[in-house]
Amino acid sequence: MSTSTNKQSLKGMLWTWAALTVIGVIIGLYAPAWIMPKSMSNNMHLTILTMVVFTVAAAPVAAGVYATALFALTRWTHKGNDVPSAGPAVRENAMVVTTWLVVSTLLTVFLLIWGLGALAVDNGSTGKNPLVVDVTGQQWVWSFSYPGTHVSSPDLYLPLNREVEFRVTALDVTHGFWIANMGVQVDANVGTITTIHTTPDKLGTFDIRCTQFCGLNHAFMVTEGHVLTAQQFTSWLASQPQRA
């Protein structure tokens, strides 16, 4: 292969790489918000943002591999049944390996820093008067009770813009408590209480689905949840039958 064709093919490869990167970035910017459920909490905003950032960060890397593979397929292939002549015997290139390692390490460090930062925000409690909800899973229903009120409900009701602390447990086997619109998930374990926090910031209705396989009717362990205004929530709470 002469040097000039090699330069040409490298130039073409760069263009392919740039084009694929742009496609990847566009997918990264628009696909998550388009496919994922409507965001109804601060955690879910962060979830979608992380999805976007990671996709955009991964796009040039994936595009680089695809561009090279496509170029290999179009320029460097040998068709037919006769054996091709030997290629250049390049066994090692310290520059390339070092660059590759440095770039992948930097990307990993970036992902890690982002992840640790997001983790701190995601799991943190603001501590400002959170509403505590006791969540209990059993085969194959959820029940929600509001400590201090004697109210227990098969559906979940939450007030808008107030932090909620879910204290999750199970009676029989492990269940998975997940609000897809709020980006929070934790297992409900027998004999243990696990805790997650979120702050709903949109009015509306959402589904709570079980994410941990729990037997026969696992697929039907779905419950509705509602985000109400603070006033609606107070009047809903007052209208519920009080349990001893």
Added chain:
Amino acid sequence: MTTTLEQAKTAAIPQGGGLHRRLNMATAMIGGIVFASLFWYLAHHFLDATSRTYSDEVAGSLTIGWIVGFWLGIGAFVAPLRWLIGRDNTRADDLYLAGQGQGTSRYWKFTTDHKVVGVQYIIMTMVLLGAGGILAMAIRTELIVPGNHFVNQQVYNGFIAVHGMLMILALIVAVAGPWGNFVVPIMCGARDMAFPRLNALSLWTLVGAAGLLLTTLAVGSLTMGWVVLEPIADQAGVGMDFFAMAIIVFTVSTTVAGVNTICTILTMRTKGMTLARLPIFVWGAIIAAALGLYAFPYFSLVEAQTLMDRTFSTSFFVANAGGTGWLQANLFWLMGHPEVYVILLPAVAALFEIAAVMSRKPVFSYRSAVAGMTGLAGLSILVWAHHMFTTGWAPTLGGPFMLTTELISIPTGLFFLVLIGTLWRGNIWMKLPTIWMFGFIANFIIAGVTGIYLSDIPLDDQLHGTMFVTAHFHYVFVGSVLFGAVSALAFWYPKVTGRFLNEFMGRISFWLTFIGVQVTFLAMFASGLRGMPRRYSSYAFIFEHTNLMTTIGAYIIMAGMLVLLGAVITSWNKGEPAGPNPWHANSLEWMVPTPVPLENFEVLPVITEDPYNYGEELVRS
């Protein structure tokens, strides 16, 4: 050109063999059934029928009877027993055991020749993939539309457990089984594995385990997923006892096979075959075997504890009696994550080998390849808790496990560097192995990128337990490992049979499978992102379009796999003759005649350089 089978027919059957002359797979099955019945009868009569765990005790006894009878019936311990009574095997006995002159019948016997074991592993992989594939099609058929129409939920739950386990077994052996046995000893310049009888034992133990696993569906309700989730596994029927015992028996098989592979590579290399001159696939085989030796004991331990909870009323995992499901999850994933790399590494290493041969270049940065595989194996034992980010176990360890998990990107990145670097400016010979290798590269990128999302805890809190995870690991297992396994099959098939795998059918199969994988699993990603959890037997209407697409894609994959099966069967005796070295490669397995004679080499070769010198002048890079 004579095929392996024709050559085997013409050689004389040696005198000797003793009891082995009468034992084969049929006697093994009979032995298994007789002993299972005997153990069932004894347990049935002598155990306390009023015990809460009575049925599990009986089932456990029966499964022990099955494997003992199966081992006796195949003749696994004939030679050691003869040795115990003072009669060692003669040369004629050993030749008989190696299958000399026995034609196709040697494939159904306790045969020690590593090449026969390799072919048996090919058959075993296809049987397991076929059975798991039928279950996959049943699952996807059930999920065409919302609601339960095709099978009921109880049966469906059994399907997802057994589909998962069968496919895991199939992929653990898919590359390491056939090629770790068939080509690794020849690549090292050895006449056979270090322990030929253990080699046969590992294969037949796997067959016994698979037999148990296949019966679980008929025996009882399996409500635990393939990971045997606790405490719900405690609710499962007696099929769970079969399932756990099948896994314990399987880990015996992998342990025996792993020790054998490591000993062969460390001690049986011919003169001059230094570690730095080893074909890169041998490195993949030994690293995967070593990792398996670390990982699989956890598997048998956790299943033994499950069995004890069910039969002896212990409470390792029973929360209401003081145990915890978190213990089960920890032990399981201590095995479960390394196991992914036990599956992946042989496929990746085979692709390094294939990339070098087909692009007529040395493996680019051999050191990076070895370092990447070793690094991945080392890291994999430190990442298990990323499967437990949402369980609530040890939230403070989330950060450290996120760190170790994301570090995985670095050795994985090296794999891409080595593959791309090897292809770079090569003269890439576009034959079947190469085509499937390109499929691997395309799919493995998607598998890797989606893995990054899942390693991040805030994102995992959203995606864990959903179809997104299912789609991610299917891109790893189907999109990557299966493509690597088919590439390896197409590459070494001529060495086994003397004939090429049918190129035309292989290409049809590639396009069907490749398109099928994208349709199936991209749609599955969308289901997960929209909010559909895993292991669902039915779903809400908002998921119906993506599920329909996934089912259509799954049928396309099935069509692709059936075409491949057709190619493997028809090419075996009728394929285009290939000669001893169809790819003009330099490693030792291509230097011996095809069919490879018993004990491989007339004179053991002496090695003076690695196998990647294709005679091109060195160019400045």
